[in-house]
Amino acid sequence: MLLTITTTHSPASDLGYLLHKHPERSQSFDLSFGKVHVFYPEVGLERCSACLLLDVDPVGLVRGKNASASFLLAQYVNDRPYAASSFMSVAIARVFGSALQGRCKDRPDLAALPIPLSARIDVLPVRGGERFLRNVFEPLGYAVDATRCPLDERFPEWGESPYFAVTVQKSTTLADLLTHLYVLIPVFDNAKHYWIGDDEMEKLLAKGEGWLAGHPEKEEITRRYLKFQPSLFREALARLVQEEEPQEAEDDERRVEPEEALEKPLSLNDQRLGSVVAALRASGAKRVLDLGCGEAKLIRELLKEKQFEEIVGLDVSIRSLEVAQRRLKLERLPTKQAERIKLLHGSLMYRDKRLDGFDAAAVVEVVEHLDPPRLSAFERVLFEFAKPRTVVLTTPNREFNVKWESLGAGRFRHPDHRFEWTRHEFQAWANGIAERFGYTVRFVAVGPEDEKLGPPTQMAIFEVAK
Ligand code: SAH
Numbered sequence: 001m002l003l004t005i006t007t008t009h010s011p012a013s014d015l016g017y018l019l020h021k022h023p024e025r026s027q028s029f030d031l032s033f034g035k036v037h038v039f040y041p042e043v044g045l046e047r048c049s050a051c052l053l054l055d056v057d058p059v060g061l062v063r064g065k066n067a068s069a070s071f072l073l074a075q076y077v078n079d080r081p082y083a084a085s086s087f088m089s090v091a092i093a094r095v096f097g098s099a100l101q102g103r104c105k106d107r108p109d110l111a112a113l114p115i116p117l118s119a120r121i122d123v124l125p126v127r128g129g130e131r132f133l134r135n136v137f138e139p140l141g142y143a144v145d146a147t148r149c150p151l152d153e154r155f156p157e158w159g160e161s162p163y164f165a166v167t168v169q170k171s172t173t174l175a176d177l178l179t180h181l182y183v184l185i186p187v188f189d190n191a192k193h194y195w196i197g198d199d200e201m202e203k204l205l206a207k208g209e210g211w212l213a214g215h216p217e218k219e220e221i222t223r224r225y226l227k228f229q230p231s232l233f234r235e236a237l238a239r240l241v242q243e244e245e246p247q248e249a250e251d252d253e254r255r256v257e258p259e260e261a262l263e264k265p266l267s268l269n270d271q272r273l274g275s276v277v278a279a280l281r282a283s284g285a286k287r288v289l290d291l292g293c294g295e296a297k298l299i300r301e302l303l304k305e306k307q308f309e310e311i312v313g314l315d316v317s318i319r320s321l322e323v324a325q326r327r328l329k330l331e332r333l334p335t336k337q338a339e340r341i342k343l344l345h346g347s348l349m350y351r352d353k354r355l356d357g358f359d360a361a362a363v364v365e366v367v368e369h370l371d372p373p374r375l376s377a378f379e380r381v382l383f384e385f386a387k388p389r390t391v392v393l394t395t396p397n398r399e400f401n402v403k404w405e406s407l408g409a410g411r412f413r414h415p416d417h418r419f420e421w422t423r424h425e426f427q428a429w430a431n432g433i434a435e436r437f438g439y440t441v442r443f444v445a446v447g448p449e450d451e452k453l454g455p456p457t458q459m460a461i462f463e464v465a466k
Helices: 012-019 058-063 086-095 129-140 174-189 200-208 218-225 230-244 258-266 268-283 297-303 318-328 372-386 398-403 423-437
Strands: 002-007 027-031 034-043 048-056 115-125 143-150 160-172 287-291 310-315 341-345 360-364 390-396 439-446 457-464
Touching: 002 012, 002 174, 012 034, 012 048, 012 174, 027 086, 034 086, 048 086, 086 174, 115 174, 129 143, 129 160, 129 174, 160 174, 174 200, 174 218, 200 218, 268 297, 268 360, 268 390, 268 439, 268 457, 287 297, 297 310, 297 318, 310 318, 318 341, 360 372, 372 423, 390 398, 423 439, 423 457
Parallel strands: 287 310, 287 360, 310 341, 360 390
Antiparallel strands: 002 048, 002 115, 027 034, 034 048, 115 160, 143 160, 390 457, 439 457
16 A cells, blocks of 8 residues: 655655655665555655555464454455555554654744645545535645545446545645544544554544544544544544534533623623514525524524525534524424424634535624634634525624623623624725625624713614625
8 A cells, every 4th residue: 555745845855854755765664564655656856655554463463462454364354454444543653653642843934834745545435426525624724635546357247336536635734644644544444443552542533633623524424433432432522522612511401501601681682683584584695504403593583474484504513503403493493384494513724615605694682603723714704605696694793791790801702702893903804805705794782882982782784786
């Protein structure tokens, strides 16, 4: 099995430093399941490639303590010698260990620098097909090129195999690329892994830090990685969910959220929902999205209006979606009503084809939960790709916070808010979006307006410019 890593960074031969392997020498290492060789088929200033060739010894495997196949012949006749699997990940960790950790003794600056990189895996077994392959790599920002291999070139009538030649490409650090490969190769393979052990989950969480929690396929990735250990899967997922959503104490239905308690005397929540429903109604929309739908408060209101024929809620938090499902009592609704609603698990950080083709989207009290450096990803996902005709978006007006005595100075309304905008800040952001993505925007005050401080909630209504 062969992995080729290529860079067009200048000078490309820096790859030798990054991998801690000299470009002019070919090296071999013994592993318990075979041999691994590292060599550079191409070394130049503009382009440099390093290969990791893994030569698994299937007979040695059977004789060794790692025997795993269930029937006798399969122990000898299997795809382990040539298809990328967890053996490849183990080899990456053993042979490119420092690079995987992002360490580069001679050139630490280089290790931290995103450079144009590609990785080609000649034979990757992809259970789940090309769509799963793309769903896993594309949200991480990779361009994916995949060619399916025929089962046997001499017998085309046998059809396709589950094997792909895959190249993924991205400007990133070598450590990030190797980390993604290390975790994901065994996930595609989805066979019994070589390394099943007690520290499996810790490895996954450590290597998944910073990218797995927000990944739309995190459940499937985690499930497959920890395939034979359902209890580990549940625990890992719970810990990932915590990493992504510190606000998740919302789970307890009886507990009043700080934001809600604070705003209660004004019943601001009801006024906000009323304003959003009115704006959606006025837009003439029939198919609407509720992005960051939380526990489906808006969806319940939308359901009361016949105009909305299809209502799709999306949220990154599985627990919120579970509460939403319960509160909507979907299973008790008449079929016709229930069919109008769909709940999706996904993140607004990633382009998502399921959001294409809607008339309108509501984004109610969600942007302030997104990290500022990732806002631009959200903007493109919604306004460039999903591109509904109308977007109704609300967020707190920070200026109004001084009116709430119980809220300490400088504090936000909810512990998970990453920021709260003044009217000027919000309008500048919204106007920028309108200009960049071809929308018009107008602003509506929600809740009792203070002469100086403005309203507690600010709402923007975007419409695709004619
Ligand atoms: N719109 C709802 C919930 C607001 S709370 C209401 O008005 O009641 C913010 C919601 O945004 C939470 O449910 C949170 O899980 C969700 N959220 C946060 N980051 C997200 C992301 N990246 N993608 C999708 N939803 C996200």
